[in-house]
Amino acid sequence: MVGDVFAADCRARIAFEVLANRWDSVVVFILGESGPMRPRAMLDRIGGISPKVLNQALRRLEYNGLVRRHRYAEAPPRVDYSLTEAGTALIGPIRAMGAWAAVYGDAVVSARDRADGL
């Protein structure tokens, strides 16, 4: 039943709000794959994202309770981020999306090209 997810109070729509941007799902994904990571490593891992934007994504994820920040009191500032329980539970659905992309990614590109060609 649809109501299960789209209750009148709209609370269940949070699933689609939380990741409704370009990078958050990517960050959750790599944290799920690689475990706790430092921002520098994430920047290397993800191509095409600036330090500032990555930080924005991490703050959003932290705000939503999907990511946790660890600060180590060391001379060169050291920090890493890890998934919370809620964040960890999300990597299943996200990997399912990744699997979908592996199958239908080309179809999407083709559809775009076709639409642009008109």
Next chain:
Amino acid sequence: MVGDVFAADCRARIAFEVLANRWDSVVVFILGESGPMRPRAMLDRIGGISPKVLNQALRRLEYNGLVRRHRYAEAPPRVDYSLTEAGTALIGPIRAMGAWAAVYGDAVVSARDRADGL
């Protein structure tokens, strides 16, 4: 392995690009649940979305090859939208996200309240 999804050519990131906005995943979801629908019905089904924004979402989805538009040559304009094969294949992952929200939605709200309270 991570590379499976995040190849160097970044093509696999399409999974996260395609639904990186507020409404597209919602539209795919309800089309998957209810089958082909007319815009009017979708507006009623989804609360808090204007006709214009719904149309924008539908055009994006059509552009990405997830949704197909059917036009019936009738006096009062009649139209409905249905999922393509790629779109249909996406409802599984999306429902998984919905299931996640059913479990962790409250946790997200709590995390936000806690963050706002500081």
Next chain:
DNA sequence: CTGTATCCCTTACGATACTG
């Protein structure tokens, strides 16, 4: 009923430079 056209607002994004 469908879809488009404005207008305005908000937010993400991107590049750069700078502080702790």
Next chain:
DNA sequence: CAGTATCGTAAGGGATACAG
């Protein structure tokens, strides 16, 4: 290295009015 500040751009969203 981590994070912030600032600037500018682009796109989505919301409301309304209007056209096919």
